Amino acid sequence: MLRRLIAVLPFAIALVPSPAPAAGPEALPPFACTGPFAADTDEAALIRTFGRANVVYRSVPAAEGEMVKASVLFPDDPARRVEIIWLDEKKRRRPGDVIVHNPGPWRTAEGIGIGATLAEVEAANGKPFTLSGFGWDYGGSVLDWDGGRLAKSTGCRLQLRFEPPAAYQGDVDGDREFRSDNKDMRAAKPVVYQMLLSYGGE
Structure with missing residues (x-):
């Protein structure tokens, strides 16, 4: 009898399901x-996708020193943190802005993430684009993809914000428009510091 139990035991162990692996950064969907x-x-829907423990509702800083309410994904993990500001705040539905602030695994379908260079974003867009000057609340924001591949026609717009290195001193500051292929803009060597999906109230 003992011999029979020993023989069967490996098969019984094999039938016990192994725990599902924890979802790592590679399991994140595209930022799209x-x-x-x-x-x-x-x-x-966010809770179903990312888990109850990874979605909290709280106040977050916004532009010009304001605070707004948002659903925050992975609030204790800066690399995976995402803020979703709702158009329908009461029912927490219909995103207005979806924001990534920190370097980490989030990537657009084209492979753009925080830290992408001006040249890398131009390549993904297939052509130069227009952005604002640096040094103010909305500085370095992409204003127009100028008909490139990153332009969206679905009511949702991918917006990237760039900043130059801390030591930068140049002449592409302020509330002005610049082409990404402007020689001074290229010389500033800015990189993406924020990614947004903006539904713009539509």
């Missing part, structure tokens, strides 16, 4: 206007 960040998403 589809999937969990689609126009019709809500906080309940």
Whole structure:
């Protein structure tokens, strides 16, 4: 009898399911206007996708010193943190802005992430684009993809914000428009410091 139990034991162990591996950064969906960040998403959908423990609702800093309410993904993990500000704040549905602030694994479908260079974003867009000057709240924001591949026609716009190195001293500051192929803009060597999906109230 003992011999029979010993013989069967390995097969019994094999039938016990192994625990599912924890979702790592490689499992994150693209940072795009589809999937969990689609126009019709809500906080309940985020919880189903990322887990109850990874979605909290809290106040977050906004431009010009304001505070706004947002659903925050991975609030204790700066690399994976995402803020979703809702158009329908009461029901926490219909995203207005989806924001990534920190370097980490989030990438657009084209492979752009925090830290991407001006040249890398130009290559993904397939042509130069227009952005604002540096040194103010909305500095370094892409204003127009100028018909490139990163332009969206679905009511959701990918917006990137650039900043130059701390030691930068140049002449591409202020509330002015610049082409990304402007020689002074190229010389500033800015990189992406923030990524947004903006539904702009549509």
